[in-house]
Amino acid sequence: MKVHIHELLNNIEDSSVNLEEQNVVSSERIKELTKMKITNNNSGSKRSKKGAVTVCIAVAVVAALGAATYAAFGGGLDSVLFNKASEEQPPIAESDIKTSDDYFAYAGNLEYISLQGYTGTPEYLAAKEWRQFESGYDTDFKILEAAGNDTSEWDDKYGAYGVYSQEMADKVDEIAAKYDLTLHEGGLEDLDEKVLEEKFGQTVMNDALLGGYGYKDGTFSVDGEFDGYPIQLGRVMKGTFDTVYLNIGSSSSYEEWNYTTKSGANVTLCLSKDKAIILADLENSFVSVNVLLRFCDKTMDKAQLENMADNINFAVL
């Protein structure tokens, strides 16, 4: 049998060799090219779009149906929204996307939800305030460029917040103090099913493959798969300052309903053709599951989403 050594190494990942980096490409040129390619992919394939939710006639029909459901439903996506798209800037139609700037303006018009808690909670308010600060800070990246890519004095304490200046560090402290929240400290921990099971005494989710990161305070985020569906499951501990948010496209495209799992947990379920979401406001934490339907070949119905919720052990979360 003959094997080509170069071919043998095709699926190997290496970061052990400290290559002498050459400035053969300009970062600005690569950014420009990358955005152009993403824009071109976006106009050619809906599945390859990142963060984009189709705004077209077909979805408008779904949205109309969703709006009726939405109006009669309390405690759903509307209770965790950070923004309503039309309030921030006029929508840009998908058909109007011509350049990378158009694409990012379009993507920037999407709606985002809190993964920390419902509207009015300290965790929600803190995350929203940080988001507002961050979106207006260092918009020309001058401070980031000056900071460079090396480790900084803020990494240990503010590693969870993407801090690269004293001003940002001060803002984190200010918001945490204002809402009486503690920072995620202690660095990231690598998590897999075995580690999670050791921490919680049983599996977090039955029959799921999970892996990700967490903090000492119990907040964690794991990616994985359940029944062929790619998922992201996260828990944010109450009383902590967390800033991660989720792009949901348009809240009006979701059907939402309350559901009590077989183990007795009350959850909110949200289903669209691109994404499904499970939200649970528990005693000590806020749990969210993001099902990435547009990244798999399976569709999902309400019963399948309820079954997914039934397989999460909310009692240990």
Add this chain to the structure above:
Amino acid sequence: MNEAKALALLKKGDEEALEWFIDKYGAYVGTVVSNILQSSMTHEDIEEVTADVFVTLWQSAEKLYPLNLKGYLSRVARSLSMQKLRDKATELPLDEDILILDDDSEFDRLAQEDQDNMVRNAVYSMPQPDKEIFLRFYYYCQSVSVIAKQMQMNPSTVKTKLKRGRERLRVILSKKTKGDDLNESTYS
């Protein structure tokens, strides 16, 4: 911003996170691509492939873990560069580097994932500096002279260690039993 946070933001479709990754890894990816394409491609080709690596990162972000993103980028950069060479019908570098495994080797009958694990274990069990030389030559496609210069070694020493690495890999992949302990392989 740290890597885990940047990846979390990238998963949400954050443009700044994409730019952060390009700032952090653009030179690295460009170097990997440049090493492989070498003089057979134009500067524009190198830029194209480098950008394609970050497009792949953008499109795959939702399925990535923040554990070894540099390794992931190296694999994507290598894979896309090799594809570029094939697309342009350019001869792959060092095409003579073929291993001939024993006829009764189990390797050919293994699933792809098991083959990859076997190769990974074989390469990473090499002693240093042999492992680094092997990876620089076969993974990053650096020439013997470049490796010798960058590792401050004699070119003939580099060649000797490459030869030993190839033989070690051949012996390990020629094993007859899937479950054999790779560390027990003889090193000639």
